[in-house]
Amino acid sequence: AEGGSNxxxxxxxxxxxxxxxSATANHNLPGAGINKFALAEFLASGGVEFTGxxxxxxxxxxxxxxxxxxxxxxxxxxxxxxxxxxxxxxNKVMSGxxxxxxxxxxxxxxxxxxxxxxxxxxxMPFGPPCHAGDRMGCGVLFSAGGVAETVVFTKNxxxxxxxxxxxxxxxxxxxxxxxxxxANLDLKAELPSFPPACWVKTGxxxxxxxxxxxxxxxxxxxxxxxxxNGGVHAFNKGLAVTRSIxxxxxxxxxxxxxxxxxxxxxxxxxxxxxxxxxxxLSIKSFGGDKSAGWEELGGAGGVCARxxxxxxxxCKISSQNGTGVVSTLLCQLHAxxxxxxxxxRHGIVFFAQGKGGIFxxxxxxxxxxxxxxxxxxxxxxxxxxxxxxxxxxxxSKGSLTITGCSVEACKDGLVxxxxxxxxxxxxxxxxxxxxxxxxxWRSEGLACEVQCKECTIKDCPMGLRAEGGxxxxxxxxxxxxxxxxxxxxxxxxxxxxxxxxxxxxxEESEYSEYSESSGG
Numbered sequence: 001a002e003g004g005s006n007x008x009x010x011x012x013x014x015x016x017x018x019x020x021x022s023a024t025a026n027h028n029l030p031g032a033g034i035n036k037f038a039l040a041e042f043l044a045s046g047g048v049e050f051t052g053x054x055x056x057x058x059x060x061x062x063x064x065x066x067x068x069x070x071x072x073x074x075x076x077x078x079x080x081x082x083x084x085x086x087x088x089x090x091n092k093v094m095s096g097x098x099x100x101x102x103x104x105x106x107x108x109x110x111x112x113x114x115x116x117x118x119x120x121x122x123x124m125p126f127g128p129p130c131h132a133g134d135r136m137g138c139g140v141l142f143s144a145g146g147v148a149e150t151v152v153f154t155k156n157x158x159x160x161x162x163x164x165x166x167x168x169x170x171x172x173x174x175x176x177x178x179x180x181x182x183a184n185l186d187l188k189a190e191l192p193s194f195p196p197a198c199w200v201k202t203g204x205x206x207x208x209x210x211x212x213x214x215x216x217x218x219x220x221x222x223x224x225x226x227x228x229n230g231g232v233h234a235f236n237k238g239l240a241v242t243r244s245i246x247x248x249x250x251x252x253x254x255x256x257x258x259x260x261x262x263x264x265x266x267x268x269x270x271x272x273x274x275x276x277x278x279x280x281l282s283i284k285s286f287g288g289d290k291s292a293g294w295e296e297l298g299g300a301g302g303v304c305a306r307x308x309x310x311x312x313x314x315c316k317i318s319s320q321n322g323t324g325v326v327s328t329l330l331c332q333l334h335a336x337x338x339x340x341x342x343x344x345r346h347g348i349v350f351f352a353q354g355k356g357g358i359f360x361x362x363x364x365x366x367x368x369x370x371x372x373x374x375x376x377x378x379x380x381x382x383x384x385x386x387x388x389x390x391x392x393x394x395x396s397k398g399s400l401t402i403t404g405c406s407v408e409a410c411k412d413g414l415v416x417x418x419x420x421x422x423x424x425x426x427x428x429x430x431x432x433x434x435x436x437x438x439x440x441w442r443s444e445g446l447a448c449e450v451q452c453k454e455c456t457i458k459d460c461p462m463g464l465r466a467e468g469g470x471x472x473x474x475x476x477x478x479x480x481x482x483x484x485x486x487x488x489x490x491x492x493x494x495x496x497x498x499x500x501x502x503x504x505x506x507e508e509s510e511y512s513e514y515s516e517s518s519g520g
Contacts, residue, residue, distance in 0.1 A: 001082040001083040001085065001098055001110050001112050001113070001115075002115075002121055002122050002123065003097065003098065003101040003102070003103075003117075003120075003121030003122075032187075033062050033063055033185070033187035033188070034060050034061065034062055034185075034187075035061060035062065035063055036059075036060075036061040036093060037058070037059060037060040037061065038058050038059060038095040039051050039052040039056065039057070039058025039059070039095055039178070040058040040059065040060050043182070045184075046184060046185075047077055047182050047183060047184045047185075048060055048175070048182065048183055048184075048185055049179075049181075049182045050080075050176075050177040050178050050179055050180075050181045050182070050183075051178075051179055052095070052096075052177075052178035052179060053178065053179055054178065055082075055096075055178065056095075056096060056178055057095065057096055057097060057098055057176045057177060057178045058095055058176065058177065058178060059093060059094075059095060059174055059175065059176040060174070060175050060176075060185065061089065061093050061172050061173065061174045062172065062173035062174075062185070062187045063172070063173075063187065064171045064172050065088070065139070065140050065148075065171045065172070065173060066171075067142040067146050069187075069188065070139050070140045070141070070142060070191050071137060071138070071139030071140075071189055071190065071191035071192075072086075072137070072138060072139070072173045072185070072186060072187045072188075072189055073135050073136065073137040073138075073154075073157075073185075073186045073189040074086050074135070074136045074137075074175050074183045074184070074185055074186075075133075075134070075135045075136075075183060075184040075186070076111060076130060076131065076132050076133065076134050076135075076136070076181075076183055077132065077182040077183055077184060078132060078180055078181055078182035078183075079111070079131050079132045079181065080112075080177050080178065080179075080180060080181040081112065082112050083098075083110045083111040083112030083113070083177065084110070084111045084130075084136070084175065084176070084177040084181050084183055085098035085099040085100065085108040085109070085110045085111070085117070085175070085176045085177065086099065086108065086109055086136050086137075086138050086153075086173075086174070086175050087099030087100055087106055087107045087108030087109060087117075087138055087151075087173075087174055088106060088107055088138065088140070088151060088170050088171060088172060088173065088174065089104060089105065089106035089107075089170060089172050089174045090104075090105050090106070090167065090169045090170045090171075090172065091169065091172070092104045092105065093106070093172070093174055097176070098110060098117065098176045098177075099117065099174050099175075099176055100116070100117025100118050100119070100120070100123070101117060101120070101121055102119050102120060102121065105119070105166070105167060105170060106118075106170065106174060107151060107163065107166055107170065108174075108176075109126060109127060109136065109138065109153045109160075110123060111129060111130035111131070111134070111136060112129060113125075113129060114126055114127040114128050114129045114130070116153075116163065116234055118163075118166060118236050119166075119236070124234065124262060124263075124286040125262070125284075125286060126153070126160065126161060126232055126234060126262070127153060127155060127160035127161065127232065128155055128160075130155055134155060134156060135154075135155070135156050135157065136153070136154070136155060137152075137153065137154035137155070137157060137189065137192070138151065138152070138153055138154075138173065139151070139152050139154075139191050140152075140165065140171060141162075141211040141212075143211070148165050148168060148171060149164070149165055149211045149212065149215060150162050150163065150164060150165060150197065150211040150212040150215075151163045151164075151165055151166075152194075154192060157192045158192075159192065159194045159231055160231065160232055161231045161232025161233060161234055161260070161262075162197045162211065162212045162213070162231065162232070162233055162234070163212070163234045163235075163236075164212050164214045164215070164235065164236075166236065173187060195229050196209035196210060196211060196229065197210060197211055197212050197213055197216070197228065197229055197231070197233065198210050198212075198213050198216045198226055198227055198228045198229060198233075199216070199226070199227045200216050200219060200220050200224050200225070200226050200227075201224060201225045201226075201227065202221065202223070202224050203223075207227070212233065213226070213228055213233040213235075213239065213247075213261070214235065214239060216228075217239060217240075217241055217245070217247070220243055220245045221243060221245075222243050222244045222245070222274075223244060223245070224243075224245050224246075225245070225246045225248065226245055226246065226247045226248070227248055227249070227250060228247065228248070228249055228250075228259035228261075228281070229250060229259065230249070230250065230258060230259055231259065231260070232260045232262055233259060233260065233261050233262070234262045234263075235261070235262070235263045235267070236263075237263070238263045238267045238268035239261070239263070239267065239268060239269060240268055240269070241269045241274075241276050242272070242274070243274060244274040244275040244276065245276060245277075246276075246277040246278075246279065247276075247277070247278050247279075247281065248277070248278070248279040248280050248281070249279070249280035249281055251280065258280065258281070258282050258316075259280075259281055259282065260281075260282040260283075260284065261281055261282065261283045261284070262283075262284045262285075262286065263284070263285045263286070263301075267283060267284075267285040267301060267302055267303070267304075267319075268304050269303050269304060269305060269310070272306055272307045272308055273307050273308045274308040274309070275308060275309045275310075275311075276305075276308070276309070276310045276311070277310075277311045277313070278303070278310070278311070278312045278313070278315055279311075279312075279313040279314055279315070280313070280314050280315065281315045281316075282315070282316040282317075283302045283303060283315060283316070283317045283318075284302070284317075284318050284319075284320075285301030285302050285318070285319040285320060285321075285322060286320045286321075301317075301318070301319020301320070301321070301322030301323055301324055301343065301344075301345075302317035302318060302319050302323075302324045302325055302340070303317060303324070303325045303326070304325075304326045304327075305326070305327045305328070305331040305333060306327075306328050306330065306331060307328065307330045307331055308331060308332070309331065309332040309333075309334075310327070310331060310332070310333050310334075311333075311334045311335075311336075312325070312333070312334070312335040312336070312338050313335075313336050313337060313338065314336075314337045314338065315335075315338045315339075316338070316339045317338065317339070317340045317341075318340070318341055318342055318343060319343045319344060319345070320342075320343075320344050321344040321345070322343065322344060322345050323343060323345045323346040323347070323348075323349050324340040324341060324343045324346070324347050324348060324383075324386075325340060325347070325348040325349070326348075326349045326351070327348075327349070327350050327351075327376065328350075328351060332376070333350075333376045333377070334376075334377045334379070335348075335377070335378050335379070335381050336377075336378075336379040336380050336381065337379075337380045337381070338380075338381050338382075339381075339382045339383075339384070340381065340382070340383045340384075340386075341382075341383055341384040341385040341386050341410075342384070342385035342386065343385070343386040343387065344387055345386070345387060345388050346386055346388045346389045346390070346391075346392055347383035347384075347386040347389065347390045347391060347407070347410065348378070348381075348383060348390070348391045348392070349389075349391075349392045349393075349394070350376055350392070350393045350394065350400060350419070351392075351393075351394040376399070376400040376401070377400075377401050377402075377403075378391070378400070378401070378402045378403070378405050379403050379404060379405070380403075380404045380405065381402075381405045381406075382405065382406045382407075382408070383405070383406070383407045383408070383410065384406075384407070384408040384409050384410070385408070385409050385410070386409075386410040386411070387410075387411060388410070388411050388412070389410060389411065389412045389413075389414075389415045390407035390408075390410035390412065390413045390414060390428075390431070391407060391413070391414045391415075392414075392415045392416075392417075393414075393415070393416045393417070393419040393421060394417050394419070399419070399420050399421070399422070400419060400420070400421045400422070401421075401422045401424070402414075402421065402422070402423050402424070402426050403422075403423075403424040403425055403426065404424070404425050404426065405426040405427075406426065406427045406428075406429070407426070407427070407428045407429070407431070407435075408428075408429045408430055408431075409429075409430045409431070409432075410431055410432070411431065411432045411433050412431060412432075412433050412434045412435075412437055413428035413431040413434065413435040413436060413457075413460070414428070414435070414436045414437070414450070415434070415437045415438075415439075416437070416438045416439075416448055416449075416450055417438070417439045417440070417441070417448060418438070418439075418440050418447060418448030418449075418471055418472075418473070419448065420447060420449050420450075421449070421450045421451070422450075422451050422453075423436075423450060423451065423452040423453065423455050424452075424453050424454060424455070425453070425454045425455065426455050426456075427455065427456040427457070427458070428455075428456070428457045428458070428460060429456075429457075429458045429459055429460075430458075430459050430460065431460040431461075432460075432461070433460075433461060433462060434460065434461075434462045434463075434464075434465045435457040435460040435462065435463050435464065435486070436450060436452070436457070436463070436464050436465070436475060437462075437464075437465045437466075437467070438450050438465070438466050438467070438473045438474065438475055438496070439466075439467040439468075439469070439473055439496075440467070440468055440469060440471035440472060440473040440496075441467070441469040447471060447472045447474075448471060448472060448473045448474070449472065449473075449474045449475075449476070450474070450475045450476065451476040452475065452476060452477050452478075452481050453478070453480050453481070454480045454481065455480075455481045455482075456481070456482050456483075456484070457481075457482070457483045457484070457486060458483075458484040458485055458486070459484070459485045459486070460486050461486065461487045461488065462486065462487070462488050462491060463483040463486040463488065463489040463490060464477060464483075464489065464490050464491070464498050465490075465491045465492075465493075465496075466491075466492045466493070466496030466497055466498050467492075467493045467494055467496045468492075468493065468494040468495030468496045468497075469493075469494040469495070472497075473495070473496040473497065474496070474497040474498075474499060475497070475498045475499065476499045476501070477498055477499065477500050478500065478501055479500075
């Protein structure tokens with residue numbers, strides 16, 4: 001359930017002195033184990049009826065979880081349209097707000113939409129919705145030394161996913177809803193058995209288990225392999241990688257689900273000066289700001305890389321409000337057999353100058369020269385359903401090779417300003433504006449050139465557009481390429497050039513070069 005401005009009274013309420021719950025929380029009366037509540041009544045059956053009206057949410061809070069009792073469950077008896085929320089909070093809890101809303105420090109999983117809420121009025125897609133008859137579970141995983149590390153959520157005792165514990169004192173069970181919701185609470189439920197979130201493997205040594213991916217990545221050393229188990233690995237602020245490691249999903253097991261890495265803000269992988277490999281992962285960002293530029297905080301989403309080398313293999317990457325993959329031209333990026341999209345902004349962006357915002361906060365800025373020679377390769381990558389540009393290359397003398405790729409259903413397919421791009425055996429289908437666009441505005445002395453071989457453009461308003469205005473803007477498009485079902489095939493402006501040279505067969509094409517503003 002999403003929060004709003006009408007969250008009701010934000011009051012920290014205690015049971016009345018005359019209530020038996022204030023005397024002891026360990027007897028067999030209804031509500032045993034509850035040490036704080038508001039707008040809730042305890043039924044003889046042992047259930048809790050939430051009595052708040054409309055969005056006036058009541059709550060019950062249980063005794064602090066421990067290594068001996070790390071888990072609790074809630075069975076929904078009477079459902080409510082905007083849901084029941086369960087989760088964890090600290091010493092402070094308030095009526096009028098669901099777990100995870102910003103009214104008080106907490107984390108919550110909501111039954112109506114399966115969203116994970118942590119300090120926001122909007123949730124991140126996390127698990128399935130829950131209804132009457134379902135059991136929602138929440139627990140804490142402790143280290144061998146008794147340190148609380150990870151929050152887990154379940155539905156009908158099946159694991160949904162792992163979340164790093166937001167704060168060390170956030171260990172109190174909390175359940176909230178409003179009328180007519182009724183739920184049965186089991187604050188002594190047994191923690192289900194499930195495999196660790198991930199393992200870290202060093203050489204031939206035995207793999208070490210970790211309760212969440214953030215802990216594993218922070219502990220991994222150069223050359224280690226971090227293997228994530230199937231399920232949702234959720235992060236509130238992203239994940240920073242600072243060593244040369246591989247992060248991958250479990251292979252060779254038919255029952256192994258694809259690990260899903262989900263971030264509530266820009267999902268960050270910082271590969272500064274190192275080699276990072278991502279394989280077999282689903283990476284989803286649900287935060288971001290559609291109004292931000294790709295170099296600003298909120299402009300990126302799934303994967304962000306500033307320097308070093310990053311290899312992305314067989315992954316799925318999306319960003320609800322931002323850009324799927326962002327890489328500076330200092331970074332050597334090789335993406336293969338990967339799907340990018342849907343994205344609220346762009347699919348993949350390569351750019352030469354970074355302001356630090358999309359990377360780890362406080363890291364400072366990365367100023368790259370326009371003489372940088374970063375080499376990028378997209379091989380067998382599909383980019384689809386992006387609200388803006390599928391692949392954008394901005395301000396660099398580095399080179400990008402795109403082979404066997406497909407860009408579908410984006411506003412613009414490929415935009416280059418300026419750089420050198422080689423396109424081989426790739427397709428652009430259903431773009432809403434331009435399939436391929438090169439422009440050299442304010443780029444004196446920098447070449448902007450795209451060379452195409454065996455490529456296909458289909459069902460786009462504009463096939464090829466070259467716009468000068470400062471430097472060279474050129475598209476090479478020989479007779480190995482095809483354009484189908486486009487309103488306009490070619491357009492050139494301000495000195496832009498579309499070169500339709502043929503292969504050396506002695507035959508001449510109908511048009512050898514477009515250099516004027518024209519269409520065809």
